[in-house]
Amino acid sequence: MTVLGAPDLRVEPQDGRAVVHVSGALLTAYLADIEAAFAQAAPAEKHVQIDLTDVPAFDTGGAWLVSQLRRRLQQGGAEVQIAGAVDHLALLETVTTATPEVTPQDLPEHGRLEWVANIGRNLVFGWQDALSLVSFLGQTLVGLADIIVRPHKVRWASLVTHMQDVGFNAVPIIALMGFLIGVVLGFQGASQLQQFGAEVFVVELIGISVLRELGILLTAIIVAGRSGSAFTASVGSMKVQQEIDAMQTLGLDPVRVLVVPRVLALLIMLPLLGFVANLFGLFGGALMSWVSLDVNPGMFVTRLHDNIAVKHLLVGMVKAPFFALVIGVVACWQAFQVQGSSTSVGKRTTSSVVQGIFLVIALDALFSIFFAQLGV
Template identity: 60%
Template structure:
C-alpha cells in the first residue's frame, strides 16, 4: 500500500497541490500536519489528484476541510484529474460537514435594525400560520376520534393522564393551600383596618374559584407537563422516530399529539378543582388562626355569600387552557431541528409561549364574563 504524500508548487495560475498514494484513515497520520499547514490566503488553489490510488471518508474529510479553510479566507479552490468516485465521496463529506456556520451579526445601524425587525415579523407570521395549521390538524384528529373512538390509543392516553394529572396532584394541592394561606393573611391585614374581617371569606373564595385556582394550575401544568411533552416528542424528532412513523403509515398527530392533548383536557379541570378545595382549606385554616373565624363560620359564610357560578367560571376555562398548553407544547416539539440544543431551546420557548397564551386567554375570558354579567 503506497503511503499518502502531498507536494506544493507554484504556477502562473496559482498554487498547485499534488496528492499521491492511498488516502486511507489508518495512514493519514503522516500527512495530517502537512494538510493543516497548507495555506495560500486569498489566492487560487488547484488540487491535482491524478495520482491518488484510493480514498475513504477520512481522506475525503482532510481534502474537504482544506477546501473549506481555503474558501473561508476568500480564496478559490478546484479539484483536477479526480476520479468520479473520489469526487462524489468528497462532495458527500462536504455536505455532511458538522462545522457550524454562523450568520454574521447585522450591522449596528438603522438599516440593520429594520432588517432584523423585518425578519422577526416574517418569522412570526410564518410561526403563527404554522401553529394555526397544527391546531387545525389536532382538532380534525380530535373530531375523527370522536367519530371512531376505537382508534384512540387508550394505553398512551392513560399513561399521559397519570404523568400530567395524577402525579401533579401533590404540587397543585400544595400550591393551592399556600395561595389560600397567603390570601387569608394579606386580606386580613387589609380588612382589619376597616373592621371588615368577615369579608375575607368572599375574598378567598371568589379569588381562588374564579381566577387564581385555574390560572396558577394552568401555569404549573404548562411548566411541568408542557415542557415534558416538548422534550419527549422533540427527542423523538431528533432521533427521526417521527419520520419512521410516517414511513410506517402512522399519523404522528394521532400517535403523539392527540393522547397528550386529551390527557390535559381530562385532567386539568380535575386539578383545578383540587386546587380550589385545598385553597379554601388553607384560607379557612389561616382565617381560624389569624381572625378567629371558626371552620363552621367559614363554611356558613361561604355558602351564604358565594355563588357556585364562580366555581363554574373557573372550571369552564380549564379545557381551553388544556388544549392551548397541549397544542403549543407539541407544536414546538415538531419544530425541533437537528440537535439536542434545539430540543432545549424549543422546550424553553414552549413554556414561555404556553404561559403567555394562558394569561392572555384568561384576560379575554375575564372581559367576556364581565360583559355577560357573569
C-alpha cells in the same frame, strides 16, 4: 511484507512554477503527521503542480488532504495541476466531488436600519408560526371531533396512561400549591382588612379569588410547566429518532396517535385538578383566617355558603377546558417543530413552557373581560 513509509511534503520552485512533491503513503493512519505540512504549504507562484508520483498508497484520507490543498490554492488564485496520480485520480475526483462546498457567510450589517430589518424578519417568522399553530389546532380539533363521533377509535391505553401522568401524579403538587395560595390570601387579606375593621370579609376575598381566578389559573400554569414540557420532550424525542416518520410510512396519522390522547387527557384532568386546587385553597384560607382573625371554621363555611355564589366556581371551571386545549396543542406543536437534534428538543421544550404559560394568562385576561361585559 512491504512496509510503507510515512508521507512527506516539500515545495520546490521549478521553471517559474512551484512543484509540491508528495512522497510516502498518503493513508489515514498518517494524517496526523502530515496534516500540518499540507496546511502550511502556500507557494507564492500562480502555477502550482502537485506531484504524486512517489505516492505508493492512497486512500480517502489522503485524497481529502490533496483535495483540500488544491481547493485552497485555487481559491488563492493559483492554477493547480495534479501530476503522477494516474492510479489515484479517480479516488481524488470522487472525494473532491463529495466534499461539500463551504460558502462563507457575510457578517450581519449593523447599520442604523438593521434593527428595522430584524423586526420585519421576526414579524414574518411569527406570522408563519401563528399560521402553523392554527393549522395544527384545526387538525387536533378534527381528531377530537372524530373520536367523539366514533368513541370506539379512542386509544384507551394511551389515554389512561396520560391521564395518570397529567392528573393523578400531579395531585400532590396542585394540592400543596392551592393550600399555600389560600394561606397567603388569608394572611395578606387579614393584614389589610384589619386596618378597616372588616376582617370578616376575608372569607369573601379568599372565596372569590380562589374560585374565580387563582385556583384554575395557577393550576394551568403548573400543568403547562409540568405536563406541557413532558409532552414536548417525549414527542420531540420521537421526532429526532424518526419514529413519527415511521408512523406516517405505516399509514398512521401522528396527530391522532400522539396528540389527540394527550390533549383529551388534559381536557379531562385539568378541571379536576382545578377543583382540587380550589378545595385546598379554601382550606388554607380557612386555616389562616382561624389563626389570624379568630374566624372559626363554622363561621367561614357559613359566610362562604351565604355570600359566595356558585357562579364564581362556574366561571373558573369554564376556563379549564380552554386552558387544557391551549397547553396541549402548544406543547405538541412545538414537539413537531423539532429539527433532528437533542439541542432542538431542549429549545422547543423551553419555548413550549413559555408560550403555554403566556397564552394561558392572555386567555385568562380575555375571559375576565368577557365575563365583566356579561356582568357575571
